[in-house]
Amino acid sequence: MSTDIQPFAGRRAFITGGGTGIGRAAAVTLAGQGAFVTVAGRTEATLQETIEQICAGGGDGQAVLCDVSDEQSVADAVAAAAGENEELDIAVNSAGVSGGDALRPLADYDTAQFDRMIAIDLRGTFLSMKYELALMAGKGSGAIVNVGSGTSLVGVPGFAGYVAAKHGVAGLTKAAALDYGGMGVRVNTVAAGLVETPLVATGRSPEVMAARIAQHPLGRIAQAQEIADAIVWLCSEQSSFVTGAVVPVDGGYTVH
DSSP: OOTTTOTTTTOEEEEETTTSHHHHHHHHHHHHTTOEEEEEESOHHHHHHHHHHHHHTTOEEEEEEOOTTSHHHHHHHHHHHHTTTTOOOEEEEOOOOOOTTOOBOGGGSOHHHHHHHIIIIIIHHHHHHHHHHHHHHHHTOEEEEEEEEGGGTSOOTTBHHHHHHHHHHHHHHHHHHHHHGGGTEEEEEEEEOOBOSHHHHTTOOHHHHHHHHHTSTTSSOBOHHHHHHHHHHHHSGGGTTOOSOEEEESTTGGGO
């Protein structure tokens, strides 16, 4: 196939949270455009489903179990993605947990819930970037896309832990862009609006979902592929002059 059809031919990509939702959509799309994709997550069955979809589309990849809150687990997964030549070209850090129906003001926010948000959504992104960046800096090129949220840019009442974690992801993105831009590595965040994924549906009542949808000027929530398309663009040469950006792909949610 031509490079127009397979712009990522010969590239190695690593995707956390690759078993479902945005991570799966990004993995299948990148593989379909030529990348060898390693999908990482905590559930073997869903990861294998992603690999099956990749193979069905003519792509190639592998699955590795990974708990992004555990440093050794992340280090091992990134090493597996890099392979024998220790090369990594693309990383998408999509692993995360949602705020559910927490809806409590900060003084009443459950401490264990806060710790979980930080451990997975923020620390997990930090650990992933730590090992991804080491490889990319050594090579002198690479693109990382972190999956943030509209709450990377604005506050939401009752979701202190989630907002703090996703604001932190935006901060890590900006810091890394400054640290590694001179080494040929670009780092960006997609600030996704509400997306129709199993994660979003879990723990949210119909009333909360209806209220959240109403906050999107387009009057609907996104499909995972719509976010994945923006991620793939940020991984591509078409965005070669974009780094340190927190790009809203949110149906207008952050316009308010």
